[in-house]
Each structure stands twice: as structure tokens, then as C-alpha cells.
Amino acid sequence: MTRALILLRRRLVGSIFVLLIVVIGSFLLLEAAPGDAVDAYIVSTGGDAGMIELLRHRWGLDQSELTRLANYLWALLHLDLGQSVTFSRPIREIILERLPTTLILMGSATALSFGLGSALGIYAGARPGSFRDRLLSIGSLALYAVPGFWLGLVLIVVFAVDLRWLPIGGIETIASGKTGLARAADIATHLVLPVSALGFIYLALYLRMMRAGMAEAWRQDFVLAARARGLPRRRIVLAHVARNALLPLVTMLGLQSAQMLGGSVVIESVFAVPGLGRLAQEAVAGRDTLLLLGIILVSAVLVIGINLLVDLAYAFLDPRVGASEAGV
Amino acid sequence: MSELISRRGLLAGSALLLASTALPAIGRAQTPKKGGRLIVAADSEPRNLNPAIVASNGVFFISSKVVETLAEASFDGKDGLQPRLALSWEGAADGLSVTFKLRDGVKWHDGKPFSSADVAFSALQIWKPLQNLGRTVFKDLVAVDTPDELTAVFKFAKPTPFQLIRNALPALTSVVPKHVYENGKIEENPANNAPVGTGPFKFAEYKAGQYYRLARNDDYWGKEEPYLDEIIYQVLPDRTSAAAALEAEEIQLAAFSAVPLADLDRISKVPGLKVVTKGYEGLTYQLVVEINHRRKELADLKVRQAIAHAIDKDFVVKTIFLGYAATATGPVPKNDPQFYTAEVPTYAFDVAKANALLDEAGYKRADDGRRFALKLLPAPYFNETKQFGDYLRQALAAIGIDAQIVNNDSAAHIKAVYTDHAFDLAVGPPVFRGDPAISTTILVQSGIPDGVPFSNQGGYKNADLDALIAKASETLDTATRTGLYKEFQKKVAADLPLINVAEWSFISVARDTVGNIANNPRWAVSNWADTYLES
Numbered sequence: 134m135t136r137a138l139i140l141l142r143r144r145l146v147g148s149i150f151v152l153l154i155v156v157i158g159s160f161l162l163l164e165a166a167p168g169d170a171v172d173a174y175i176v177s178t179g180g181d182a183g184m185i186e187l188l189r190h191r192w193g194l195d196q197s198e199l200t201r202l203a204n205y206l207w208a209l210l211h212l213d214l215g216q217s218v219t220f221s222r223p224i225r226e227i228i229l230e231r232l233p234t235t236l237i238l239m240g241s242a243t244a245l246s247f248g249l250g251s252a253l254g255i256y257a258g259a260r261p262g263s264f265r266d267r268l269l270s271i272g273s274l275a276l277y278a279v280p281g282f283w284l285g286l287v288l289i290v291v292f293a294v295d296l297r298w299l300p301i302g303g304i305e306t307i308a309s310g311k312t313g314l315a316r317a318a319d320i321a322t323h324l325v326l327p328v329s330a331l332g333f334i335y336l337a338l339y340l341r342m343m344r345a346g347m348a349e350a351w352r353q354d355f356v357l358a359a360r361a362r363g364l365p366r367r368r369i370v371l372a373h374v375a376r377n378a379l380l381p382l383v384t385m386l387g388l389q390s391a392q393m394l395g396g397s398v399v400i401e402s403v404f405a406v407p408g409l410g411r412l413a414q415e416a417v418a419g420r421d422t423l424l425l426l427g428i429i430l431v432s433a434v435l436v437i438g439i440n441l442l443v444d445l446a447y448a449f450l451d452p453r454v455g456a457s458e459a460g461v
Numbered sequence: 462m463s464e465l466i467s468r469r470g471l472l473a474g475s476a477l478l479l480a481s482t483a484l485p486a487i488g489r490a491q492t493p494k495k496g497g498r499l500i501v502a503a504d505s506e507p508r509n510l511n512p513a514i515v516a517s518n519g520v521f522f523i524s525s526k527v528v529e530t531l532a533e534a535s536f537d538g539k540d541g542l543q544p545r546l547a548l549s550w551e552g553a554a555d556g557l558s559v560t561f562k563l564r565d566g567v568k569w570h571d572g573k574p575f576s577s578a579d580v581a582f583s584a585l586q587i588w589k590p591l592q593n594l595g596r597t598v599f600k601d602l603v604a605v606d607t608p609d610e611l612t613a614v615f616k617f618a619k620p621t622p623f624q625l626i627r628n629a630l631p632a633l634t635s636v637v638p639k640h641v642y643e644n645g646k647i648e649e650n651p652a653n654n655a656p657v658g659t660g661p662f663k664f665a666e667y668k669a670g671q672y673y674r675l676a677r678n679d680d681y682w683g684k685e686e687p688y689l690d691e692i693i694y695q696v697l698p699d700r701t702s703a704a705a706a707l708e709a710e711e712i713q714l715a716a717f718s719a720v721p722l723a724d725l726d727r728i729s730k731v732p733g734l735k736v737v738t739k740g741y742e743g744l745t746y747q748l749v750v751e752i753n754h755r756r757k758e759l760a761d762l763k764v765r766q767a768i769a770h771a772i773d774k775d776f777v778v779k780t781i782f783l784g785y786a787a788t789a790t791g792p793v794p795k796n797d798p799q800f801y802t803a804e805v806p807t808y809a810f811d812v813a814k815a816n817a818l819l820d821e822a823g824y825k826r827a828d829d830g831r832r833f834a835l836k837l838l839p840a841p842y843f844n845e846t847k848q849f850g851d852y853l854r855q856a857l858a859a860i861g862i863d864a865q866i867v868n869n870d871s872a873a874h875i876k877a878v879y880t881d882h883a884f885d886l887a888v889g890p891p892v893f894r895g896d897p898a899i900s901t902t903i904l905v906q907s908g909i910p911d912g913v914p915f916s917n918q919g920g921y922k923n924a925d926l927d928a929l930i931a932k933a934s935e936t937l938d939t940a941t942r943t944g945l946y947k948e949f950q951k952k953v954a955a956d957l958p959l960i961n962v963a964e965w966s967f968i969s970v971a972r973d974t975v976g977n978i979a980n981n982p983r984w985a986v987s988n989w990a991d992t993y994l995e996s
Contacts, residue, residue, distance in 0.1 A: 168872030172880070174508070175914045176842065176871040178517045179900065180593040182910040191648065219508050220669070221654070230669060286701060294708045301709050302702055307500070307672050307693055402699050407670025411698060420872045 245332030254343025346378025528658030552623025740979030
């Protein structure tokens with residue numbers, strides 16, 4: 134357990150630097166984009182020179198970039214994410230409102246792609262080169278090649294418009310007044326399509342990785358030994374071959390969490406899910422620098438957190454990993 | 462009326478014929494039913510819902526049901542108006558005052574009575590100093606006298622045309638309650654995000670990223686009105702999903718062309734859905750080629766004429782707008798009942814003539830067939846402005862002008878064109894707001910500071926035109942003023958500070974069960990008191 138604690142401490146110290154680089158880098162990039170929040174705002178309203186000057190002053194955009202960055206970092210030190218100009222509300226409030234939705238969406242989609250992907254990978258990898266292996270490989274690659282928004286639209290047309298089994302979008306039935314279990318069930322129904330669209334795309338990765346790892350493991354001596362001992366085939370597949378192929382999948386899980394956040398931008402727009410991805414898109418279009426920084430920061434913390442969990446899981450699964458890093 | 466209206470009517474007719482046989486007879490008087498929840502698609506969430514501060518269609522779409530104006534646009538009312546909070550309006554002969562008689566027995570949503578003090582407060586504290594359009598139109602307003610609870614007299618420092626004030630009533634005069642706004646900063650008032658008004662619906666709830674809910678105002682001044690119990694604006698950011706939501710019967714109305722033009726043909730054949738092209742006559746958008754006159758080639762009238770001759774306006778209307786638009790002749794749209802004149806110089810589609818004009822101007826084709834290159838910035842706000850950018854590039858290639866398209870998002874486009882002037886040609890969609898003095902003359906007038914969007918930022922300067930605009934802005938007699946604006950259209954079409962290509966408006970798609978839609982020229986942004994749902 135101390136090994137895990139040392140790992141944790143080292144990672145936390147490193148994370149702070151990562152976050153600082155992320156914040157300053159993103160701020161400078163956003164400042165380099167042409168047009169500011171006022172330019173984005175007057176697209177829909179127009180306005181004369183006096184009004185524009187007034188807005189720039191009120192939103193603090195008449196200050197220099199350096200002053201604004203310094204102000205932001207100072208506020209961050211006090212755990213204050215600042216005020217959004219497009220929503221005129223505290224950014225912390227807005228993000229907390231959207232975060233659970235994105236977490237549920239990402240979590241379910243990751244569970245789907247990881248669970249189903251590795252299960253199918255085991256099925257395919259149990260007999261590498263067989264007909265079912267090829268069929269699954271081709272099928273999953275085809276899914277991986279499909280753009281996310283298109284898959285989403287097809288699912289909508291088939292299951293929501295034609296069959297009318299599922300709602301076309303949103304996170305829950307509008308102003309339904311449902312509570313408790315009924316509300317949970319309602320949210321679950323609304324999540325089926327977006328989770329499928331997001332999950333099915335990444336399923337191929339886990340499937341291919343599992344299958345490749347297993348094909349590799351079949352050639353190892355310990356498998357030969359297990360066979361020689363006359364163990365049942367099912368046991369060899371699950372306890373020896375698949376288990377050894379599982380480790381890289383855990384690494385993948387950590388890397389994928391960042392990808393998943395990116396993919397949710399598109400899926401959240403198509404399915405009108407009020408999550409962080411859509412908020413990020415609105416923040417970019419509205420040149421709401423601080424809001425976008427807040428979202429990036431929260432996402433970075435999420436990704437770092439997930440990777441830390443993955444490392445801990447790794448240290449637990451494979452004793453060699455933590456030992457060297459913790460210097461024990 | 463004008464060609465635009467009749468063509469739209471025809472299109473609507475043909476679209477409806479294609480729709481199902483289950484359509485209710487259009488035009489037959491039906492008794493509106495009470496009750497029901499109308500679910501409408503919304504593609505954006507305005508940051509400020511106070512229509513007195515932000516006079517824009519995105520805000521009106523939601524807020525006009527909650528906060529009312531002094532008058533609304535009308536197809537058949539006198540001067541194209543129908544009363545709302547004001548029952549009558551009278552301009553003094555000297556142009557220095559306008560008297561409004563207000564409606565009696567109107568209550569705010571919080572139960573307090575509405576009076577002339579609210580009108581005076583809204584006009585002086587909000588429309589004039591804070592409102593995007595009011596800052597121009599009400600710039601000379603100095604006082605609002607309130608001799609009694611139901612009379613408001615607007616006093617102007619300089620003679621102000623009554624026609625302009627009248628034309629500004631539907632969009633610029635949202636009245637908000639003084640007692641809610643008088644303490645603290647108006648811009649930071651919480652009511653800006655949860656408006657309080659006198660309208661047929663009360664603002665009930667907003668769930669960010671999901672929906673707005675408006676609930677019936679039981680104390681509304683209109684007898685029996687409103688018919689609906691609730692209006693829900695469901696936020697659907699993806700344009701394809703609005704059509705799907707209509708088909709799946711999850712929403713009943715998609716206004717402001719939320720369903721893309723390319724989908725209309727298919728959707729009009731879906732049983733139970735109707736495509737409606739009426740109800741936007743007061744919200745006309747103009748497809749305009751903005752020109753940077755700082756480029757020496759473009760400062761030459763012959764080159765501008767050549768560009769005008771190179772554009773096939775009929776093709777643009779047919780191919781890009783799929784017929785849901787009209788060709789333009791000048792800076793006032795054809796469907797405007799007061800100011801439009803067809804007697805202006807026109808530029809027929811004629812590539813040979815365009816080429817000859819460019820040769821005459823001294824820009825001969827080089828060996829590779831090109832004369833010169835230009836930077837073309839199509840505005841990204843509409844599909845159609847982007848598509849027209851692509852078309853214009855081809856049209857210019859035919860006359861030897863090499864247009865390089867620069868694509869930006871909205872904020873970057875606004876900055877590039879109106880602040881940095883980093884363009885040669887731009888494609889813009891200015892709005893005609895019922896009077897050229899509100900947002901049209903500014904497109905060609907000189908002396909506007911850098912950074913003002915939707916204004917002359919092309920460095921065009923014409924003393925004649927400036928003098929004409931100044932004269933019209935202080936001419937009180939309606940007929941003389943109208944005549945001056947006809948002269949204005951002629952001069953613009955002759956000198957081409959910009960090139961007007963087409964005029965278009967929006968389209969609604971609704972379920973057949975939605976009644977009383979499109980019954981005024983600003984229907985989508987009006988109060989929907991008489992809209993109903995058949996069960």
C-alpha cells in the first residue's frame with residue numbers, strides 16, 4: 134500500500150505542472166484566435182461604437198492579455214474559475230451543472246466499448262484466424278471508420294424517427310416532473326442512443342487489441358505448458374491467454390478517456406445532450422476564454438485522475454510497474 | 462402586393478398541395494381550442510433575454526411572448542401596425558414630440574399595474590442608452606412626459622420623423638417594469654435572464670442546454686387569450702435533429718428555417734407536417750456583396766459594374782435558395798410596402814459585357830487568363846451565405862478575377878471585415894428592419910468608426926449620398942421622406958457601394974395541429990396569444 138501512496142504523491146506533484154502548462158498554453162492559443170467575446174456577441178445584435186466600447190469595458194476585455202492572465206491565475210489560486218461572459222454566471226456553477234451528464238455519458242460509453250470490446254476480443258482471439266475472428270475484425274473496423282455524427286444520425290433515423298422506440302435527443306423528458314426511479318429510467322432511455330453511438334466507435338480498439346494480445350499469447354511457452362498439463366481449453370483461454378492480453382487494454386482505457394471527451398463534443402450536439410462537450414463548443418464560438426479554460430482545466434483533471442487510477446490498477450495487476458517508479 | 466410575397470405564396474401553395482390529405486383547410490375560420498403545450502425547436506440560447514436591451518430575433522423568439530412592445534406589425538392595420546401596449550400614437554407637426562395613449566387595465570406578471578411611468582423608464586433608461594438599435598433611433602429623445610397614468614409623450618431635441626418612430630415600434634419598444642429595474646445596474650438585473658412583462662405568457666423555467674418553459678398568464682389583457690397553457694423551447698443545436706424531432710412528433714414547430722432548405726421538399730411530403738413560408742415579411746434578410754473600396758481596382762465603378770453583371774441572380778435564387786428567395790434590385794427589399802422602388806439602374810447577367818467593362822477599365826487578362834486576384838470572405842452565419850461565396854468565386858473566375866475564399870467563424874469574420882478591413886469582397890446578410898434609417902443607410906454612409914458591425918467599413922465615401930441620407934433623416938413629411946429614400950435606392954444602385962443580390966426570409970415547419978400561425982409579418986417574434994393546438 135505504501136508503494137501506491139508514493140506513486141500517488143509523485144503523480145500529484147507532476148500534475149500541478151501539467152495543469153499550469155495546460156492553462157497558460159490554452160489561454161495564449163485562445164488569445165491568438167481572431168475576434169473576442171464582444172465580436173462573437175455582436176454577430177446577433179449589431180450595435181454602434183459606443184455600445185461596443187461599453188461591452189468591452191464591462192467584460193474586462195479592454196485590459197491587456199497579461200493582466201487578464203495574471204488575474205485568472207490569481208483567482209485560480211483561490212479555486213475561483215471566474216465569471217462566464219456568454220452566460221453571465223459563475224463558471225464553476227455552469228460546469229458543475231454539465232459535468233454529471235458528461236460523466237454518465239462517457240462512463241457508460243467507456244463501459245460499453247471496454248466490456249463488449251474485450252468480450253468480443255476474447256471470442257475472436259480464442260481461435261485466431263477463424264471465420265468468426267475475421268468477421269468480427271472486419272465488422273469492428275467498419276464501425277471504427279464511421280464518423281461519429283453520421284452513426285448518431287443513422288441511429289436517430291432508425292430508432293427514434295422510424296421505429297419510435299427511443300427519444301431522439303435530450304437527457305430527459307422535458308418538464309415531466311418525474312422523480313426517483315422513474316426519472317432514472319427516463320434518463321437511461323435517453324442515453325441509449327448517444328451511449329451506443331459513442332461506445333460502438335471505440336469498441337473496435339479494445340476488440341483488436343485484445344485479439345492481437347491473445348494471438349501473441351497463444352505462442353508463449355506457458356500456454357504450451359498449460360496445454361501439456363491437459364487443462365480444459367476454456368480455462369486456458371480465460372485464465373492464461375486472455376488475462377495476459379488484458380494489461381495493454383488497461384493502458385488503453387486511460388488514453389481513451391481523453392479521446393472520449395473529444396468525441397462527446399460531436400455526439401452531445403447531435404443528440405442535444407447538455408454536457409461539457411457542447412459547452413466547450415459554445416465557449417469557442419462565443420470566444421468565452423475563461424469558460425473554455427475552465428472546461429479544459431476540469432477535463433485535464435479528469436484525464437489525469439483517470440490515468441492515475443489506471444496506474445494504480447496497473448501497479449495492482451502487475452507488481453513490476455510500481456516497484457521501479459516508487460524506487461523501492 | 463409585391464412580387465416577393467406572391468411568389469412566396471405560390472411556393473407555399475405548391476408545398477402544401479404536396480403534403481398529406483389530412484391537412485385542415487387553410488383559411489377556413491376555425492374556433493381555437495384552449496389548452497395544450499406547444500413544443501418549439503430553439504437553436505441557440507441567448508445570454509440576455511431582455512428584449513428592451515437586446516433587440517434581436519434570437520431574443521424576441523422567446524421573450525416577445527413575455528414582454529410586449531407598444532405596437533406589433535400587421536398585414537392589414539393602418540401603417541402596417543396593430544396596437545399592443547399602446548392604443549394610439551400621434552406625431553406632432555414639428556417632429557418634436559410623439560404622444561402615446563396606453564392600454565388600460567394591464568398588469569405586470571407580478572401583479573403590479575402597468576402605467577406610463579414604465580414606458581418612460583424603458584425609453585429613457587434602456588432603449589436610448591443601452592439598446593443595440595434604440596441607441597440610434599432614440600438618440601435625440603430627451604424626455605418622456607407622463608401627464609397621466611395612460612399617456613406618454615416622447616420629447617425629441619431635434620425634429621424626428623414620425624414615420625421612423627412608427628416603423629420602429631414593433632422591434633424597438635419592448636416595455637419592462639420600472640419597479641423591477643429601477644434599483645441597481647440594469648445590465649446586471651436578474652430579470653434579464655428571467656424576464657417579467659405584460660405578455661400572454663409568463664417566464665417559468667430555464668434549464669441550460671435543455672429548454673425554456675413559458676406558462677399561461679391568466680391575467681392577460683386579451684380576452685380569452687392566450688389559448689396555449691405552455692410553450693416549451695427545446696434546445697436542439699444540430700440542424701438535422703430539428704427535422705427528425707418534427708417527424709418523431711417530439712416537437713410541433715420549427716421556426717426560423719431550423720429545418721434546412723434542402724430538407725423542405727422531403728419534409729413537406731411527410732403526413733401531418735406543413736411548410737409555411739408566410740409570417741416573416743417584416744424580417745427580410747438581404748444577400749449583399751460588401752466591397753472594400755480601398756482596393757484600387759474596386760474603387761473603379763466599371764469594375765463594380767462588371768462584378769454586378771457577372772452575377773446570375775436568378776441562378777442564385779433557384780440553386781442556392783431553392784426558390785425560397787427573390788432577386789434584389791437595390792438596398793430596399795421588394796416586399797417593403799412603403800419605400801421600395803423598381804426604378805433603379807439594373808445589371809442583367811451578361812458575362813461578355815462584364816468582360817468588356819473590365820477591359821475598358823484597363824484590367825486586361827494576363828497570359829493565364831486572369832486580371833487580378835481578390836480576397837473573398839463569405840459570412841459564416843448562414844449556409845446560403847457560404848454557398849453564395851462559392852458561387853461568386855466561380856462567377857468571378859468567368860470574368861478573369863481570381864477570388865480566394867477565406868473561411869472564418871462568426872467572431873473572426875466580424876473582426877476581419879468590420880474592424881481590420883482585411884477583405885476585398887465579403888458576403889454579408891444585413892437585415893432590413895422596416896425603415897431604411899434603422900439599419901440600412903449605415904451600410905453605405907461614410908464616417909462610421911471602425912469596428913461597427915453591419916455598417917460601411919469598406920471605406921466608401923460619396924458626399925452626395927451622405928447629404929441625401931442626412932436630409933432624409935430630418936425630413937418630417939412622410940411622402941417627401943419616402944421620396945428621398947427612393948432617390949437613395951437609385952443612387953446606391955447606380956454607384957454600387959455594395960451589390961444587392963437577393964432577399965430572403967425564413968420558413969417554418971409545423972404540425973398540422975398548430976393553428977393561427979403566420980398571421981402577422983413578424984409572426985415568429987410576435988406574442989403568440991392567439992396560437993392554439995387542435996387536440
